Structures are given as C-alpha cells and as structure tokens.
Amino acid sequence: MRRFAGLLVLLLTAAQAYAAAPGRITGTVVDAADGESLPGAVVEVVPVGGDGSSKSAMSEVNGRFTVASVPYGDYTVRVSFLGYADFEKEVTVEAPVLDLGRIEMRLDDNEIEAVVLEVPAMRTSQKGDTVVYNASAFKVAADADTESLLAKMPGIMISADGTVEAQGEEIQKVFVDGKEFFGDDVSTAIKNLPAEVVENVEVFNKLSDQAEFTGLDDGEGYKALNIVTSESKRRGQFGKLYAAYGYPKYYTAGGNVNIFEGDSRISIIGLANNLNQQNFSFEDILGVVNTGGSSSSGGRMGGRRGGMGSFLVRPMDGISTVQAVGVNYSDTWGRRDNMEVTASYFFNHSKNRNEFVNETWQNPGSQYDYETGASGAENYNHRFNARIDYKINDNQNLMLRPYFRYQKYTGTESSQTDMSELEDDVEEAIQSILGSDGSDRSGYNAGLSALYRMKLGKQGRTLTFNLDGSYSKNRELQLVEEYYYLPRYAEGMVADSVANQRIAGDSYSYSLGGGLTYTEPLGKRSQLNLEYRINYDYSDAEKLTYLWDPVLELISPELSEELSTMNNSGYLTHRAGPGYRYSDGKTNVSASLMYQYSTLDNATEYPATVAPYVNYSFNNLVYSAMANVNFDAQNTLRIHARSRTNNPSVSQLQDVPDFSNSTYVRGGNAALRPAYTNRLHAFYINSNVAKGQTFTVMLGAEYTSDYIGDSIVTYDASRPFVIPNSTNVLQQGQRYARYANIGNSWSVRAGLSYGLPVKFLGSNLNFNVGATFAQTPNIVDGARFMRSENYFDGGVQLSSNISENIDFTILYNGSYNIASGISNGVRTDDRFVNQYASASIKWVIWKGITFTGNASYTQYKGITNKYDEQYVLCNLYIGKKVFRSQLGEISIGVNDLFNQNTSFRRTVQSSYIQNSTNLAIGRYISLQFVYNLRNFGKKATRAASQYDNFDTGGSGSVGVQRPGGMPGPGGPPPHVR
Structure with missing residues (x-):
C-alpha cells in the first residue's frame, strides 16, 4: 500500500x-x-x-x-x-x-x-554585425542634414574635425541605398544629404572588393554607413542653397543639389568663402599642406569657426579663401540593367595666409626653440573616383575601379627661430636664424584595379583574377635662404652656404600587381581557398641641390655632390597560401596564412660616394583571421587579427643629408628593412531593440618589429659630429636624424560607448570612455630612447529628441595625456589636459521666428610645462522662415561674440613636443540666407511637414515603417542584398 x-x-x-x-x-x-x-x-x-x-x-x-x-x-x-x-x-x-x-x-x-499617434518608433535593431537605426525615431530640425541626424544616434560620435566613429571605429565610406556616395569623403556625404530623406541608417563591416568576390574576409575591410532613403524620396530634386556676408569683410556662398530619378542620381555641391571652410577635404598627395586636426596625443582642434559652421572640414592653419565644387553620379547601365556605375569628382582651390608661433621642446634634452613667422600658400586639387560593376552573365562578374589625382602647390614662409638651452633664456639665445622658404610643387597619380570572377558550376566554387596598376609623378622646386647670428642682439648676420640652397626634384613611381584565387566548398557551411599574388613597386627619384656661393653672392650653377642624389628602388613580393571560411548563420570564421617572399633593390646613380647598389631578400608569414559570433539578435562579438609588412619609401632610402631645415637635418638609409606589424581588434556590441540602447566595447592592439624611426644626434661641443655622406659638422642648435630600424613599438587602445534614450527629457544620451597606452622607440646620441604615451579620454553627449521645432545638443570631451621617456638614466615627463565643451540649439520660437546659437569652451592646460590656453566661442543668430512653405530662412547674428577665437594645437612626437598658435578669424556680424530645395515626385508637396517618415514634433510617434532589408556581416551594404 x-x-x-x-x-x-x-x-x-x-x-x-x-x-x-x-x-x-x-x-x-x-x-x-x-x-x-x-x-x-x-x-x-x-x-x-x-x-x-x-x-x-x-x-x-x-x-x-x-x-x-x-x-x-x-x-x-x-x-x-x-x-x-x-x-x-x-x-x-x-x-x-x-x-x-x-x-x-x-x-x-x-x-x-x-x-499612428500612439505607437512609438523602434529605434534600433541588429542583425549579425550590422546595427540598423530607424531614422524616424530621432527628431531633428526641419532643415537638418544627415550629420545632425547621425549625431543623435546611440553609439555614433562625430568629432569637431568631422570624423565619424561608430562602435569605436572610424567610418571610412558612406553608401546611399547600397551605392558609394562621394567616394571616400565621409564628411561630404553626410553634410549634403537632408535628414528628412533618410529612412534607415545601417552601420556594418564592409569587406574589401577582393573579399566580396571570394567570400573570404582578407582583413582589408572597414567600417561603413549605408543610408537607406525613403521610397517616396527617390524621385525628385532636393538640397540646400545658402549665402552669407559678414561685416567687415567675410563672405560665404554655396549649396548642394541632388537630382534623384530612381537608380539615376546626380549630386552637385559647391562653395566659395574666405572663412577657411572646406565643404569637403582634399587629398594632399604632395604632403605639403599643413592641416588642422587632433594632435598625435589626442588633443582636439579648436577655433576656426565661421558663420556656416556646419560646412567645416579639416581646415588648414591660418585663414583661407576657398572655392570648391564636387559631383557624384550613380546609375544603372545596359539593356539588362547589368552594369552599375558610380563616380565622383572634386575640385578645390584655396589661398591661405598665416601668422604663427611655435614653441618646441626637444626631448630628451633641454633645448628650447621659439619660432615666429608668416606664410602664404595657394593650392589646387583635383580628384576623380569611379566604380563599375558589370554582371556579364549569371556566372561572370567584372569590377573596375579607376582613379586620378592632381595637385599643384606654391608657398612661401619667413620665420625667425631663437634657440636656447632653457625656456626662460630665449633673449640669450645660443643661436638665432632668420629664414625664408619658397616652394613650387605639382604632382599626379592615376590607377586602375580590376577584379574578374567566374563561377565554376558547383555552388561556392569560383575563380577570381585581380589586376592592379598605378603611376605617379611629382615635381618640386624649392628655394631656401637662412642667415645665422649669435647671440641674438649681435650686429651683423652670417649666411650659411649649406642652408642657402635651391632644390630641384623629380620623381616617379609605378606599381603593378596581380593575383589568382580559387575557392572550393567543403560542405554547406565551409569553404577552402588558395591564393597567389605578385606585386612590384618601383620608385625613381632625383634631388638636385645647388648651394650659395659666398664669393659670387648668388646660388652656384654647380651641382652639390654632397646634397644631391639620384636613386631608384624596386620591391618585388610573392605571396601564396591557403584560406578557410566557416559560416552557420550565427558564427562566421575566416582565416588565411600566406608565405611571403620579397626582394628589395636600391640603386644609387649619384653621388658616386654612396654605395651604388643594395639588395636584400625577406621571408615572412603574413596572416589574417576573423571571427564574428552572433550570440543572439542583440549580442555580437567580432575579433580580427592580421599582420603586414611596411616597406621603406624611396625618400627614406636616399642616403644623403637634407639641409632644407637646418635646425633638423635629415638623412636617409639605404640599408632599411621592411617593418612587420601585427594587429588585433575586438568588438562586442549589444543592441537592445526594445529599450533603444546600444552598448559597445572595443579593444585594439598593435605590435611592430623592425620599426622605422629616428636615430638622432644632438650637438655637443666635446664631440664634433660629421654628418654622414657630408663634410659638414653638426652645429650648435642643430640636430641630425637618420631613418633606422630601431626596435619594437606597440600600442593598446580600449574603449566603450553606451547610448540610451532619456524619456523624461525627450533626449538621447551617449557616453564614451577610453584609454591608450603606447611606446615608440628612438635612438638619441647612441642611446636607446623609448617614448611612452598614456592617454585617457571620455565624453558625454545629450541631444534632443523632442520635435523638429527645438533641436539642441550638449557635448563634453576631455582627455588627460601623459608622455614620458628615459634616456641615459634621465626621465622626462610631459602631462597636459585637453577639454572641449559645447552647446548648440535651433529653436523655432513662434510663427517661423528662429533662434540659433552655439557656444564652445576649449582648454589646453599643461601640468609639467606651465601653460593654459583657453577660450570661449559663441555664435548667436535670430532668423525668420520665409515663403509659404517656410523652406527659406533669413537670419542675422554675430560670430565669436566675445572675440576670443584662437588657433592652438599641441603636438607630441617621439622626439619633440610642440605648441603651435596660428592666425584665426575673430568676431564679425553676419547676414545669411538659406533656402531648402524640396520637390519629390509628381504629386509631392513642398511642405516639409507633409513628407512621410517626418514627424512634425512633440508626440513621439511615427507612421508606418518598412525595414531596409536583411543586413548581414560584411560584404555589400545590407540593404541591397
């Protein structure tokens, strides 16, 4: 029982x-x-x-x-x-x-x-490594651009210089509906597309062209944005036109027009101003243009803000007058619509003037240089990019990428440099220099890459051919004049025959490469590939130097053998090896291991005193491995490791001294070996769809062996130093630096970001914190010198999400920088703080009356070196929307209300630290007019508030939304799959 x-x-x-x-x-x-x-x-x-x-x-x-x-x-x-x-x-x-x-x-x-007025919009969703933002869940002003929209999205940060970061990585390219938009110029793309045409924004990992063809991640991918437009906005004309005049002498005018007709799209942008504004960045192929931006240790660039501040992109130091135009084109060609063509063209012309003060601390050591001067420059820049995708048939594809760049630059500079052993003893300078420099440079480069893929019957079995070719040519004419006097107040000056010189240089280079990749499926989820690639890089350069003749008191017509060179170098690389890919929908893994054999030939034709021919061969293993794990719909982990070799340039191999900067004489080294770099990056992304929260953790590390750095010799009266390949002896106040393989460098970067909605404020909140640790080797006076840089940064951004009638953003970024090193038992330290805070608002007060204001505070404060540069910039405008549609706006206001604008930058390099102050625009009153062009389709209304997906404010609700497609890891933009 x-x-x-x-x-x-x-x-x-x-x-x-x-x-x-x-x-x-x-x-x-x-x-x-x-x-x-x-x-x-x-x-x-x-x-x-x-x-x-x-x-x-x-x-x-x-x-x-x-x-x-x-x-x-x-x-x-x-x-x-x-x-x-x-x-x-x-x-x-x-x-x-x-x-x-x-x-x-x-x-x-x-x-x-x-x-429709009761259901809130879904802010974000995630599929694989792609985060999709629903644009209608983020409210911006009626005339806002896509940049303003992106700034409100969790996990996306836009810095003062226009750089866009998402999930801890810099965005390298922007696509619109799956097609490249303005080439590699991210800032131009997001500033010239109205926010109201955007339906979704997709952040994803874009594979390289080669990886897209083979399906195997080769480690050459990058972070990209795909902007999915609303269907109703894909036919019509839209854009923005603006003009402003500032008393007493400032002006700006420009705009953008987009003509969309389905797949056929043309975008035109242009501007002209004397406010130092670049609507899009140019490509400095000559390496001669001094541009603003963040210092090497993470300092934020302040100042240089004009009336149309939203069109500011990486300005040059000083004040520039700029004319620029750009065109982007995309369409589908062929009777079967089997050819997609995208192309962009840019032209920039700028005239720049500057007055500067540079304070330089030579580290390690106690030499202090104080330089004042003025400069002027004129720059022309053309660049063209195109991409042609031709689907020959179901089994064959061809991709072509042609490009062309041209730049012409002329510049002059005059300066006085006082050198002392201590910062407080400038008036008792050990040496002073009066110098002038004039240069005229021009150059171009062009290239074409081609990829051909053929499917071989079985699913996943393919054969891919690739061919790359490029050619570049540069010309240079430089006139350098320098006069020394010692001490500063002594009578008379002495011209130095080595410093007074005329330099004529011509160089050209070309590169040819090709490869073959075969892929074979091993099952439904895995694939094997075999790859072979060959590449040859050739450079030919001549530098002809003519010195000052003190007897004739003019530049000698005789060539200086010590300071002239003619040499060429060739670098041939063979690479072969297997790769493997596995994918089961949630986990994607790919890896490749390549054996690389390379030879470096460097031949010196002139002068005869230098070794005429150097030949080296190298054996390396290079690898790439990637793992992307989708734990669930909200959590993704991506790990990527790769290695590569860095070849020395022809200028680094030229084994003759360069006296064009007599305080810092530079020498090449024909015996340089390629550096070998290992990189590791890991990203964890959590996207909470229901709560609209995005959380990202990033970790990156890099280690380089045979690092190419500087071997430096400083002046010492007790040990005269003869500059190699020269009869000149190092003088007081001079340093000599020669390129050398000097050991190992490493860096580690960690950071996290978190974005969430703050409902009771009707706003979005983004946080980010990070830390960087790095060591870079140098050799100073024969002793090894390791420079350490520790950099801690953080920021917070609050942006409104209330309605189109009030749009505000509050931002703070700060960093604490520590740079230190030990040489000959002596430790040197430099600690400084950078802070940047800003607030901006666009408010439609009543019946089209608008208030626009922004204020920023910037501080650079030294802790070990006592300096404190800080200033407040404040711009205020009152305006009125005009026309029945309220698409126009007239406003008047003042820029730099407190007249505090300055241009200060701190630069930290492995062998010196420099504070630079440059000419900047001050206070002025401005009257400006803006007109928003809106004409969508045959039945479209011109009233912005009537467009679908565009909320008229206040309710926090949206209309019916459709997803942008099935995003996925890597490859083409998710929307066009």
Whole structure:
C-alpha cells in the first residue's frame, strides 16, 4: 500500500511538473500582401481562462519572434502591428517548441489614423554585425542634414574635425541605398544629404572588393554607413542653397543639389568663402599642406569657426579663401540593367595666409626653440573616383575601379627661430636664424584595379583574377635662404652656404600587381581557398641641390655632390597560401596564412660616394583571421587579427643629408628593412531593440618589429659630429636624424560607448570612455630612447529628441595625456589636459521666428610645462522662415561674440613636443540666407511637414515603417542584398 501511495504521489508530481514545464512559442510576422517581414510587431501570449500571467515579445528586423518560458497549456496568441488588423489564434503548448510559422498580417485602413499617434518608433535593431537605426525615431530640425541626424544616434560620435566613429571605429565610406556616395569623403556625404530623406541608417563591416568576390574576409575591410532613403524620396530634386556676408569683410556662398530619378542620381555641391571652410577635404598627395586636426596625443582642434559652421572640414592653419565644387553620379547601365556605375569628382582651390608661433621642446634634452613667422600658400586639387560593376552573365562578374589625382602647390614662409638651452633664456639665445622658404610643387597619380570572377558550376566554387596598376609623378622646386647670428642682439648676420640652397626634384613611381584565387566548398557551411599574388613597386627619384656661393653672392650653377642624389628602388613580393571560411548563420570564421617572399633593390646613380647598389631578400608569414559570433539578435562579438609588412619609401632610402631645415637635418638609409606589424581588434556590441540602447566595447592592439624611426644626434661641443655622406659638422642648435630600424613599438587602445534614450527629457544620451597606452622607440646620441604615451579620454553627449521645432545638443570631451621617456638614466615627463565643451540649439520660437546659437569652451592646460590656453566661442543668430512653405530662412547674428577665437594645437612626437598658435578669424556680424530645395515626385508637396517618415514634433510617434532589408556581416551594404 505504501509503495502504491508513493508511486501515485510520484505520478501526480510528474504530471504537475509536465503541466508546468516551460516551452517557447516562435514564428515570423510578415505582410500578407508582399511577404515582407514586419519588425516591431507586438506578440502577446495570454492563458485561456485568465489563469496565470501573460507574456509578450517584439518581432526582430527579420520579423522573427520568440516568447520564452511559456508553461505547457492552452493560450491565446495575439499579434498587433501599426496599421494592420490584429491577428488572434488559440494554441496549445505541449512540446518544448511551438512554431506558428508565417503569421500574415493584413492592412486595416480604418485603424491607421487611430493608432499612428500612439505607437512609438523602434529605434534600433541588429542583425549579425550590422546595427540598423530607424531614422524616424530621432527628431531633428526641419532643415537638418544627415550629420545632425547621425549625431543623435546611440553609439555614433562625430568629432569637431568631422570624423565619424561608430562602435569605436572610424567610418571610412558612406553608401546611399547600397551605392558609394562621394567616394571616400565621409564628411561630404553626410553634410549634403537632408535628414528628412533618410529612412534607415545601417552601420556594418564592409569587406574589401577582393573579399566580396571570394567570400573570404582578407582583413582589408572597414567600417561603413549605408543610408537607406525613403521610397517616396527617390524621385525628385532636393538640397540646400545658402549665402552669407559678414561685416567687415567675410563672405560665404554655396549649396548642394541632388537630382534623384530612381537608380539615376546626380549630386552637385559647391562653395566659395574666405572663412577657411572646406565643404569637403582634399587629398594632399604632395604632403605639403599643413592641416588642422587632433594632435598625435589626442588633443582636439579648436577655433576656426565661421558663420556656416556646419560646412567645416579639416581646415588648414591660418585663414583661407576657398572655392570648391564636387559631383557624384550613380546609375544603372545596359539593356539588362547589368552594369552599375558610380563616380565622383572634386575640385578645390584655396589661398591661405598665416601668422604663427611655435614653441618646441626637444626631448630628451633641454633645448628650447621659439619660432615666429608668416606664410602664404595657394593650392589646387583635383580628384576623380569611379566604380563599375558589370554582371556579364549569371556566372561572370567584372569590377573596375579607376582613379586620378592632381595637385599643384606654391608657398612661401619667413620665420625667425631663437634657440636656447632653457625656456626662460630665449633673449640669450645660443643661436638665432632668420629664414625664408619658397616652394613650387605639382604632382599626379592615376590607377586602375580590376577584379574578374567566374563561377565554376558547383555552388561556392569560383575563380577570381585581380589586376592592379598605378603611376605617379611629382615635381618640386624649392628655394631656401637662412642667415645665422649669435647671440641674438649681435650686429651683423652670417649666411650659411649649406642652408642657402635651391632644390630641384623629380620623381616617379609605378606599381603593378596581380593575383589568382580559387575557392572550393567543403560542405554547406565551409569553404577552402588558395591564393597567389605578385606585386612590384618601383620608385625613381632625383634631388638636385645647388648651394650659395659666398664669393659670387648668388646660388652656384654647380651641382652639390654632397646634397644631391639620384636613386631608384624596386620591391618585388610573392605571396601564396591557403584560406578557410566557416559560416552557420550565427558564427562566421575566416582565416588565411600566406608565405611571403620579397626582394628589395636600391640603386644609387649619384653621388658616386654612396654605395651604388643594395639588395636584400625577406621571408615572412603574413596572416589574417576573423571571427564574428552572433550570440543572439542583440549580442555580437567580432575579433580580427592580421599582420603586414611596411616597406621603406624611396625618400627614406636616399642616403644623403637634407639641409632644407637646418635646425633638423635629415638623412636617409639605404640599408632599411621592411617593418612587420601585427594587429588585433575586438568588438562586442549589444543592441537592445526594445529599450533603444546600444552598448559597445572595443579593444585594439598593435605590435611592430623592425620599426622605422629616428636615430638622432644632438650637438655637443666635446664631440664634433660629421654628418654622414657630408663634410659638414653638426652645429650648435642643430640636430641630425637618420631613418633606422630601431626596435619594437606597440600600442593598446580600449574603449566603450553606451547610448540610451532619456524619456523624461525627450533626449538621447551617449557616453564614451577610453584609454591608450603606447611606446615608440628612438635612438638619441647612441642611446636607446623609448617614448611612452598614456592617454585617457571620455565624453558625454545629450541631444534632443523632442520635435523638429527645438533641436539642441550638449557635448563634453576631455582627455588627460601623459608622455614620458628615459634616456641615459634621465626621465622626462610631459602631462597636459585637453577639454572641449559645447552647446548648440535651433529653436523655432513662434510663427517661423528662429533662434540659433552655439557656444564652445576649449582648454589646453599643461601640468609639467606651465601653460593654459583657453577660450570661449559663441555664435548667436535670430532668423525668420520665409515663403509659404517656410523652406527659406533669413537670419542675422554675430560670430565669436566675445572675440576670443584662437588657433592652438599641441603636438607630441617621439622626439619633440610642440605648441603651435596660428592666425584665426575673430568676431564679425553676419547676414545669411538659406533656402531648402524640396520637390519629390509628381504629386509631392513642398511642405516639409507633409513628407512621410517626418514627424512634425512633440508626440513621439511615427507612421508606418518598412525595414531596409536583411543586413548581414560584411560584404555589400545590407540593404541591397
């Protein structure tokens, strides 16, 4: 009897446990009309009879949902989605998984208007390593550009110099509906596309062209943005035109026009101003233009802000007058629409003037240089890029990428440099120099890369050919004049024959490469590839120097053998090896290991005193490995490791001294070896779709062996130093630096960012913190010198998400920098703090009356070196929207209200630290006019508030949204798959 009772209790307990066993209900929510997935649908599971609590979930970007931990029993499943009739079905959970399959939702026209003001927009979603932002969930001013929209999105940061970072990585390229937009110029792309045309923004890891063809991640990819436009905005004309005049003498005018007709799209931008504004950056192929930006230790560039501040991109030091124009084109060609063409062209012309003060501390050591001067420059820049994708047939593809760059630069500079052993003894300078420098340079480069892929029948079996070629040519004419006098107040000056010189240089180089890649499937989830690549780089350069003749008192027509050179170098590389790829939908792994054999030939034709021919050969293993793990729809981990070799340039191999900067004489080294670099990057991304939160952790490390750095010799009266390949002896105040392989360098960077909505403020909040640790080797006076840089930074940004009538952003970034080193037992330290805070607002107050204001505070404060540069910039404007559509605006205001603008930058290098102050624009009053061009389709309205996906403010609700497609890891932009 006891046994029976025990067995009965056991059976009842098992039955109860079975009844309460947790299961899960899954399914996919789609549109019944076209089968498209519906993300953001609300799925509710309610027990029949009301016993127990209900459970709910939201469908993901692919429409898939899972309701977990559902006890066995009977339930009613209800699915609701904005604008659709509710779906309801009774089900019984009696197994671990109940899959409802496709749940087809049908439109309910009678309910759309009733619910459109009640359902909030889904902010973000994630698929693989792609984060998708729903643009309509972020509110900006009616005339805002895409940059303003991006700045509000969690996990995306835009710095003062226009650099865009997402998930801890810099964005390298922007796509619009899957097509490249303005080449590699990210800032131009996001500043010239109105926010209101954007439906989704996709942040993803873009594979290289080669990897896209083969399907194997080669480690050459980059972070990219794909901007998905609303369907109703893909036909029409839109853009912005503006003009402003500032008293007493400043002006700006320009704008952008986009002409979209389905796949055929043309975008034109242009500007002219004397406010130092570059609407898009130019490519400095000559390496001669001094541009502003962050210092090597992370300092933020301040100042240089004009009336149309939103068009500021990496300005040059000083004040520039700029004319620029750019065109972007994309279309589909061919009778079968089997050829996609995108192309962009840019032209920049700028005249720059500057007055500067440079304070330089030579580290290690105590020499202090104080330089003052003025400069002027004129620069012309052309660049063209194109991409042609030709689908020959279902089994063959061809991709072509031609490009062309041209730059012409003329510049003059005059300066006085006083050198002392201590900072406080400038008036008792050990030596002073009066110098002038004039240069005229021009150059161009052109190239073409081609990729051809052929499918060989079996799925995954392919053969890919690639061919790359480039050619560049530069010309230079430079006149250097320097006069020495010692001490500073002594009468008379002495001209130095080595410093007074005319330099004529011509150089050209070309590169040819090709490769073959074969891929073979090993199953449904894995693939093997074999690759061979050959590449040859050739450089030929001559530097002809003519010195001052003190007897004739003019530049001698005789060539200086010591300071002239003619040499060429060739670098041939063979690379071969296997690769492997595995993908099961959640986990993607790829790896390749290549054996690399390379030879370096360097021949010196002139002078005869230098070794005429040097030949080296190198054997290396180079690798690339990537793992992308999608734990679930919200959590992704990406790890990437790779190695590469860095070849010395022809200028580094030229084994003759360069006296064009007599305080820092530079020498080449024909015996340089390639440096070998290992890199590791890891990213963890968590995107909480329901709460609109994004969390990112980043870790990066780099280690370089045979690092190419400087071997430095300083002046010492007790040990005269003869500069190699020269009869000149190092003088007081001079340093000699020769390129050398001097050891190993390393750096580590860690950071995290977190973005979330702050509902009670109607705003979005972004945080970011990071730390960098690095060591770079040098040799000073024969002793090894390791320079350490530790850099800690953090920032916070609060941006409004209230309505289009009030748009504000509050930002703070700060950093603490430590640079130190030890040489000959003596430790040198430099500690300084950078802080940048800003606030901006655009407010439509009443009946089209607007208030626009922005203020920023910048501080550079030295701790070991006592300096404190700080200033406040404040711009205020009152305006009125005009025309019936309110697409125009007239405003008047003042720039730099307190007249505190300055241009200060701190630069930390391995062998010196420098503070630079440059000429900057001050206070002025400005009257400006802006007109927003809007003309979408045949039935489009001109009123911005009537466009779909554009909220008119305040309610926090949106209309019906459609997803931008199925994003995925790497490859082409997710939207166009």
